[in-house]
Amino acid sequence: xxSTPILSLKDVDKNFGGLTAVDRxxxxxxxxxxxxxxxxxxxxxxxxxxxxxxxxxCEAGAIHLSNREITSSKPHRITRLGVARTFQTIRLFANLTxxxxxxxxxxxxxxxxVGRRLxxxxxxxxxxxAEAQEILSLLDLWEDRQRKAVTLPxxxxxxxxxxxxxxxxxxxxxxxxxxxGMNMRETEDLLHIIAKIHAQKQNMAxxxxxxxxxxxxxxxxxxxxxxxxxxxxxxxxxxxQQDEKVKEAYLGKEE
Amino acid sequence: MSIYHLDIISxxxxxxxxxxxxxxxxxxxxxxxxxxGFMAIGAYITAMLTVHLHxxxxxxxxxxxxxxxxxxxxxxxxxxxxxxxxxAMATLAFGEIVRNFFMNFxxxxxxxxxxxxxxxxxxxxxxxxxxxxxxxxxxxxxxxxSRMGLAxxxxxxxxxxxxxxxxxxxxxxxxxFGLGASIAGVGGGLFAHYYLYIxxxxxxxxxxxxxxxxxxxxxxxxxxxxxxxxxIFTLLPEFxxxxxxxxxxxxxxxxxxxxxxxxxxxxxxxxxxxxFWRPSLKGAKP
Numbered sequence: 001x002x003s004t005p006i007l008s009l010k011d012v013d014k015n016f017g018g019l020t021a022v023d024r025x026x027x028x029x030x031x032x033x034x035x036x037x038x039x040x041x042x043x044x045x046x047x048x049x050x051x052x053x054x055x056x057x058c059e060a061g062a063i064h065l066s067n068r069e070i071t072s073s074k075p076h077r078i079t080r081l082g083v084a085r086t087f088q089t090i091r092l093f094a095n096l097t098x099x100x101x102x103x104x105x106x107x108x109x110x111x112x113x114v115g116r117r118l119x120x121x122x123x124x125x126x127x128x129x130a131e132a133q134e135i136l137s138l139l140d141l142w143e144d145r146q147r148k149a150v151t152l153p154x155x156x157x158x159x160x161x162x163x164x165x166x167x168x169x170x171x172x173x174x175x176x177x178x179x180x181g182m183n184m185r186e187t188e189d190l191l192h193i194i195a196k197i198h199a200q201k202q203n204m205a206x207x208x209x210x211x212x213x214x215x216x217x218x219x220x221x222x223x224x225x226x227x228x229x230x231x232x233x234x235x236x237x238x239x240x241q242q243d244e245k246v247k248e249a250y251l252g253k254e255e
Numbered sequence: 256m257s258i259y260h261l262d263i264i265s266x267x268x269x270x271x272x273x274x275x276x277x278x279x280x281x282x283x284x285x286x287x288x289x290x291x292g293f294m295a296i297g298a299y300i301t302a303m304l305t306v307h308l309h310x311x312x313x314x315x316x317x318x319x320x321x322x323x324x325x326x327x328x329x330x331x332x333x334x335x336x337x338x339x340x341x342x343a344m345a346t347l348a349f350g351e352i353v354r355n356f357f358m359n360f361x362x363x364x365x366x367x368x369x370x371x372x373x374x375x376x377x378x379x380x381x382x383x384x385x386x387x388x389x390x391x392x393x394x395x396x397x398x399x400x401s402r403m404g405l406a407x408x409x410x411x412x413x414x415x416x417x418x419x420x421x422x423x424x425x426x427x428x429x430x431x432f433g434l435g436a437s438i439a440g441v442g443g444g445l446f447a448h449y450y451l452y453i454x455x456x457x458x459x460x461x462x463x464x465x466x467x468x469x470x471x472x473x474x475x476x477x478x479x480x481x482x483x484x485x486x487i488f489t490l491l492p493e494f495x496x497x498x499x500x501x502x503x504x505x506x507x508x509x510x511x512x513x514x515x516x517x518x519x520x521x522x523x524x525x526x527x528x529x530x531f532w533r534p535s536l537k538g539a540k541p
Contacts, residue, residue, distance in 0.1 A: 053419055079421035093412040095476055095524060096405070104409045107402040108421035148525075168421055 012061035023229040036220035044229040082171035086161040092149045099145040102132040105167035155186035267489040268384035272442035274469035274481035279435035284411040289346030292353035295458035297440025298447040320441040327436020331429035358455040370454035474520025
């Protein structure tokens with residue numbers, strides 16, 4: 001891998017009071033990759049997502065998106081530069097339909113001032129709607145487009161989150177425990193969908209957080225392992241499965 | 256139509272404007288109990304311009320709307336840091352500052368606590384008021400069916416996620432606050448030129464609370480709710496005159512009952528699907 005990474009974290013730190021949540025983290029994700037970010041509870045995985053997306057400011061270190069520094073930029077700026085995410089606990093807009101979720105995610109893509117937003121550019125609107133339609137079909141949400149997203153079944157709500165993230169045209173998609181709380185069939189379905197998304201958007205990198213080892217091992221080509229905010233190792237799924245430090249982090253040390 | 260009826264229709268128009276002025280920040284999740292302050296600013300500015308500078312009403316109203324709007328933007332900045340009940344308290348304090356300002360300063364121009372008399376010789380016609388109502392309703396209609404209108408609702412539901420969807424919530428929230436202030440300013444100017452007399456006491460906390468009630472009762476997620484709320488509060492007291500002394504108590508009871516049976520307001524967004532951005536996907540198939 002000799003190209004510049006889509007995402008690179010260099011010596012990133014984050015503390016909460018006296019607690020070190022992320023300690024000198026280095027990570028690189030390349031275009032077209034599906035990477036996993038795993039680790040036990042409280043390892044700082046979601047914190048890493050919050051640092052990348054600008055929800056928390058970094059205390060030290062630098063985050064780059066392609067060649068652009070995004071360290072501590074405003075969240076909406078970072079999204080506009082091409083980072084989109086989903087949430088560990090589903091966070092949908094309580095009053096809006098599935099379709100409206102996508103319209104909102106696309107709203108900055110209309111690239112227009114107030115006047116234009118009120119009286120939209122028809123050609124562009126047409127393109128964006130076609131795109132939204134494509135995303136909904138890809139995720140099998142087309143039938144549910146007019147329903148309030150929060151009234152959909154759990155698995156579909158997760159998919160709405162992914163659809164909404166995709167609608168921002170990300171270069172990097174961050175999925176925070178997408179399979180959490182899903183049953184076997186829904187998880188299966190999700191794996192299939194992530195594979196479809198990956199196949200269709202060749203240049204987009206995906207970074208997945210999950211507890212479910214099987215799930216991560218199945219879809220990721222490269223994995224970062226975090227424990228107590230420190231990256232203990234990284235590598236291919238096979239290498240990770242053999243790694244003693246990973247077993248130790250998950251199962252505890254043998255006395 | 257009798258003067259009595261015209262009076263009610265005019266009061267209704269002004270109340271709709273005041274309700275809309277609260278609706279705008281409310282739809283982005285900001286509760287303002289200080290809009291009587293913006294109304295006062297609009298009322299006094301319009302009256303001073305027409306009385307002392309002999310300016311025609313239309314430019315005076317526009318000026319009042321702009322000044323109130325700018326002050327609204329300035330108040331909107333600190334308001335960003337406050338949420339819910341704390342924002343309510345801060346805006347309430349702002350309203351009181353404005354009322355006290357007009358009570359104690361500019362007395363040679365405004366009459367201070369004695370009231371501002373002689374604002375024109377005849378009340379403006381009901382068409383003036385309803386012209387502005389229709390203007391703002393058309394504006395809000397286009398706003399609410401645009402992506403920006405949706406972004407406002409999204410901000411109401413979840414600010415952090417909205418921001419992560421690329422929405423500049425700072426601009427959106429301040430803008431909504433300023434727009435509301437501007438509408439309140441115009442409403443105040445019309446109020447002054449309809450009743451031809453204003454005094455600081457007209458713009459007290461009660462006025463602000465009523466405006467909020469209009470919106471909460473009517474439904475806060477669609478501007479139709481503001482119209483409905485203003486209509487109930489303006490018309491119901493008139494229709495229940497036969498209740499004599501029980502009128503106030505009955506009205507209070509209506510509010511309580513409505514809050515129990517329609518906690519999110521009488522009109523909700525779902526009733527106006529046609530009004531919102533219909534995914535116009537004619538002929539489109541997945």
